[in-house]
Each structure stands twice: as structure tokens, then as C-alpha cells.
Amino acid sequence: MTTYSKAKANLLWARVLLAKEEGFGPGQGFRYDIADFVQEAWPEKGVPALIPVSVEARKHQEAGIKTRYEHSVPLGxxxxxxxxxxxxxxxxxxxxxxxxxxxxxxxxxxxxxxxxYRSKMPADWDGNIMARYDAAGIQF
Incomplete structure (x- = not known):
């Protein structure tokens, strides 16, 4: 990680500590804070060619049909x-x-x-980030 992303990590950590202390959720800005941190720390996670695309979504994209960009593990x-x-x-x-x-x-x-599974993982989740897709029979 760069020094800059360490600073962003510390900002996220401060937000986590505040949430622990005050007992509140992530709030709307969290989505942008974490995405900003991830882009700085691991830029490859935002490279379109490296983002998983389901078999059917690839067909849709090739045909010019809109697809959904989503988080494999819900942000909540x-x-x-x-x-x-x-x-x-x-x-x-x-x-x-x-x-x-x-x-x-x-x-x-x-x-x-x-x-x-819109905002949660399967009950038997073992840490596999693709578990929601597996449960829904989505192939990558």
C-alpha cells in the first residue's frame, strides 16, 4: 500500500471505530469511501478486464444489452x-x-x-466471495 492509501485506511478505521462506539451503520458515504480506498490500494480490482463477468452477462454486453455491476459481498x-x-x-x-x-x-x-441475498450472504457462507452467485446458479 502507498502512504496515501494508509491514510485512507486510517480514515476508514476511524469510521469503523466511531460506528463501534456509537452503534450505527455504514451510512451512504461508506460506499464511496471504501471504493476510493480499494482503488488506491488495489487498482487492479477496478480494471474492467479483471472484473468477473457472468457467462450470460458477457453475452448481454456483446449484444449491447445493459448488465448490472454489483458487489460480490454486499457492502453491508x-x-x-x-x-x-x-x-x-x-x-x-x-x-x-x-x-x-x-x-x-x-x-x-x-x-x-x-x-x-440482496444484502446478505448464504447462511452457510464459508468466505467464498462468489457464494451468492453459486447459490443462484450463475456461471462465470
Whole structure:
């Protein structure tokens, strides 16, 4: 990580500590703060050619049909995991291992939501960041 991203990590950590102390959720700005931090710390996570695209979404993209860009692990789940960390280093490790975006079709997104996974992971989640897609039968 660069010095700049260490500063951003410390800002995120301060937000996590405040949330722990005050008992509140991530808030709207969290989405942008974490995306900004990830882009600085791991720029490859934002390279379109490296973002997973489902088989069906790739067909849609090639045909000019709109697809959905979404977080493999919902940000609310990621935030809760961050709340369970004890140090900025642990928080960064959680982000590095679990922050991933992907492209799916709108229909595939609806399947994920119909299973109840819009904002949560499967109950038997073992840390596999693709678990929601696996449960919905989405192939990458």
C-alpha cells in the first residue's frame, strides 16, 4: 500500500471505530469511501478486464444489452466484518479478501435477490466471495 492509501485506511478505521462506539451503520458515504480506498490500494480490482463477468452477462454486453455491476459481498456484510476487526491491519485484510465486484445480467441479479441475498450472504457462507452467485446458479 502507498502512504496515501494508509491514510485512507486510517480514515476508514476511524469510521469503523466511531460506528463501534456509537452503534450505527455504514451510512451512504461508506460506499464511496471504501471504493476510493480499494482503488488506491488495489487498482487492479477496478480494471474492467479483471472484473468477473457472468457467462450470460458477457453475452448481454456483446449484444449491447445493459448488465448490472454489483458487489460480490454486499457492502453491508463487508461493513459488519470490518466492525469485528481489532486493528486497521485486520480491517484492510478483510477488505482485500472480500471486496470484489462483478457484472451479472439483470435477470441474474433478480435471482440473487429472490433467494434473499440482496444484502446478505448464504447462511452457510464459508468466505467464498462468489457464494451468492453459486447459490443462484450463475456461471462465470
Amino acid at each position: 456484510v463487508l461493513f459488519k466484518m470490518m466492525l469485528e476487526t481489532d486493528t486497521v491491519e485486520e480491517m484492510v485484510d478483510v477488505i482485500e479478501r472480500h471486496y470484489q465486484t462483478a457484472f451479472v445480467t439483470i435477470e441474474e441479479d433478480k435471482r440473487i435477490n429472490a433467494l434473499g
